Amino acid sequence: MTSQSWDDLKRMAVFASVVRHGSMSAAARALGMTPSAVSQQVRQLEHSGGVTLLHRSTRKLRLTEVGERYHAQCAAMAAAAQQARDELAASREQPGGELRMSAPVGFGRHIAPALGPLLQQHPGLRLRLLVDDARIDLIEARVDLAIRFGPLPDSGWAARRLGAMQWWLCAAPGWLTAHGSPADVAALTALPWVGFSREPGGLRLELRSPDGVTHPLQVQPRMASNNQLSIQQMCEGGLGVALLGSMDVHESLQAGRLVRLWPDWSFGTLDLWAVTPQRETQPAKVRHAVHALQAYLRQLPGVLD
Structure with missing residues (x-):
């Protein structure tokens, strides 16, 4: 030239x-x-x-x-x-500057143990966490990294799968003492359920027995919320049974606030994603945060690769 x-x-x-x-x-x-x-x-x-x-x-x-x-x-x-x-x-480059991150309210409890070591290792890195169950616009909110659950809509954003969370059927010990554990699939429909309010027509479930037989099930929650943390709190309060995320209930199970029902059955999974507003090369703060999240989630009970 x-x-x-x-x-x-x-x-x-x-x-x-x-x-x-x-x-x-x-x-x-x-x-x-x-x-x-x-x-x-x-x-x-x-x-x-x-x-x-x-x-x-x-x-x-x-x-x-x-x-x-x-x-x-x-x-x-x-x-x-x-x-x-x-x-x-x-x-x-080394991770530095402000990492603007978005996550559902229920996932907020996992941010400190997941990213704490990264923040300690890189003093120049700052974290600004936005917790919201609504799917905010990453560009408008200037978000570098968002945690999303479930199917993702088509968009120009980049998504990396972090793993999959198992759904576990849970109830409070006091509720089990009063009502007993359901004996079969049919008995599940008569239980007071706690579930998501945004599900039209109730909760549609697909159970799989230990021998691999699939059982479709539809139940109408008696108590409903649009927030998974609230659903868990109502379940721990003895208001009914609920499908709760395996990564969220481990401490409550160990502490005896919840009991897992039918542990040999599968109640489905929910994918976890790291979503970024750009597909090109990611800055070091985003790459390192994604790796830290993957390492943390991998060691949680009930989270699948």
Whole structure:
């Protein structure tokens, strides 16, 4: 590539910066140049092409028709160059800066044990956690990493599977003392259930017996909530039986606040995902956080790879 070609590439990048920032002076500040040097680069670009790219006034800049077409190519070139720089930086940088993370309310309890060692190891890394059961827009909320459960809608975001949580049928010891354990699948339909309020028509379940036979089941919750933590609290309070996430109930089972019913049966699983707003090379803070989450989840009871 000739020196003239290198000069043209530089001028194209300067032109793209002028359009992006809206003025010569703003582009000059972003590029570490003087406004006159920026203006000269744009004029030389126009002179070499024999066209006018920008209409200039004392108050604003406006692209000409050919300038709009030319800018699209210049902007694509600048974006490709930035991506190449980001890939190099991501391969060598240490986790640092602010990691903005989103997770359902019920998963909040797992953040400290999962990411605590990472934060201790890298003092320059900061965490901002947003807990919300609603699926927020990652771009609008400027989220670097979101924890999601279940099927994911089609989107331009990148998703990495962290594992799968098993559903366990649980009840409080006091409730079992009063009502006893259900004897068969048919008896399950008559129980007071605690479940998600957003399920239309009740809970539709697929049970699998120890010998592999599948049993479809539909039950109508008597107590309902849109929050898994609230469902677990109502179950521990003796209000009924519930399907609870294996990763959430281990401590309650050990402490005797809950009892797992029919442990030899399968009540299904729920996939866990790490979702990021970009598919390109991830910054080190995101990569390390995903690896830490995977390592933590892998050692939890009832979580499958």
